[in-house]
Amino acid sequence: MTLFPHPLLTVIIAVLFLVLTGLSAGQFVLAIAVGIAGGFGYSRLTPDRVRLRRPDLIGLLFGRVVLDIIRSNYAVARLILSEGRDGRRRSGFVRIPLDLTEPNALAILAIIVTSTPGTAWVEHDPADNHLLLHVFDLLEDDDWIHIIKSRYEALLLEIFQ
Amino acid sequence: MSHLEQLPPAVAILIAALVTLGTVLVLLGTVGLVRLGSFYERLHAPTLGTSWGAAGILLGSIVMYSTVGDRLIIHELFIALMVTVTTPVTLMVLGRAALHRDRAEGRPPPNTSPPDAVSPEDQAE
Numbered sequence: 690m691t692l693f694p695h696p697l698l699t700v701i702i703a704v705l706f707l708v709l710t711g712l713s714a715g716q717f718v719l720a721i722a723v724g725i726a727g728g729f730g731y732s733r734l735t736p737d738r739v740r741l742r743r744p745d746l747i748g749l750l751f752g753r754v755v756l757d758i759i760r761s762n763y764a765v766a767r768l769i770l771s772e773g774r775d776g777r778r779r780s781g782f783v784r785i786p787l788d789l790t791e792p793n794a795l796a797i798l799a800i801i802v803t804s805t806p807g808t809a810w811v812e813h814d815p816a817d818n819h820l821l822l823h824v825f826d827l828l829e830d831d832d833w834i835h836i837i838k839s840r841y842e843a844l845l846l847e848i849f850q
Numbered sequence: 851m852s853h854l855e856q857l858p859p860a861v862a863i864l865i866a867a868l869v870t871l872g873t874v875l876v877l878l879g880t881v882g883l884v885r886l887g888s889f890y891e892r893l894h895a896p897t898l899g900t901s902w903g904a905a906g907i908l909l910g911s912i913v914m915y916s917t918v919g920d921r922l923i924i925h926e927l928f929i930a931l932m933v934t935v936t937t938p939v940t941l942m943v944l945g946r947a948a949l950h951r952d953r954a955e956g957r958p959p960p961n962t963s964p965p966d967a968v969s970p971e972d973q974a975e
Binding site for chain 1: 890898
């Protein structure tokens with residue numbers, strides 16, 4: 690039995706509490722208490738502890754995702770304005786075989802794919818670990834399997850597994 | 851409204867640019883939601899609003915209240931975090947519901963089934 694079953698979650702809750710209430714000694718104590726309670730509550734929901742093998746790579750992944758989101762925002766906004774390159778744009782599904790099995794890492798990948806306009810995570814098949822992705826602008830020369838695997842999955846594999 | 855007079859013009863322009871960027875993206879997302887052809891395509895449009903649409907407006911808010919107030923205001927970061935984390939849930943529920951309906955009606959969109967699965971056309975032959 691440890692005081693901090695989910696240290697990262699405890700820190701995030703405590704910081705959130707302090708930001709929303711304002712910094713003072715009393716609030717600081719309260720924030721830590723709420724954070725620890727939150728950590729315990731979460732450990733009742735899921736017994737697995739989140740293990741980060743390479744937390745130093747999170748910054749790199751974050752930067753890459755922010756850049757991709759800006760780029761794809763521009764691309765999708767332009768496609769909507771130009772009526773899909775005058776009707777020549779086509780969208781479709783792509784099945785992507787994944788190596789990632791860690792549930793938290795898959796959740797992060799879902800957030801990345803969804804936050805990036807132009808790609809939508811539709812379904813994950815745990816039986817053969819395939820992800821069904823819907824791509825807004827499916828171009829012949831874009832290899833989506835390679836894009837997802839090299840840009841995001843490789844980093845997530847290093848961070849989590 | 852007296853706070854607004856304390857804003858230096860350069861900061862006001864920056865805030866205006868950020869908020870305009872955010873609202874234009876949200877507007878484009880809603881236009882896409884109305885005009886795009888298929889359900890799966892319409893899934894993509896609102897993500898403009900939940901990514902940089904929201905980010906632009908929230909960044910503008912951070913700059914505005916950090917300039918007018920006496921300390922750094924970062925409450926907006928948590929709004930951004932919550933919007934980002936919760937969007938995939940709704941999107942996945944909607945996407946999978948549509949896919950389930952299409953499959954149940956025997957007309958799954960191309961490329962959505964595993965390669966070894968038997969498609970309805972094969973069964974009919």
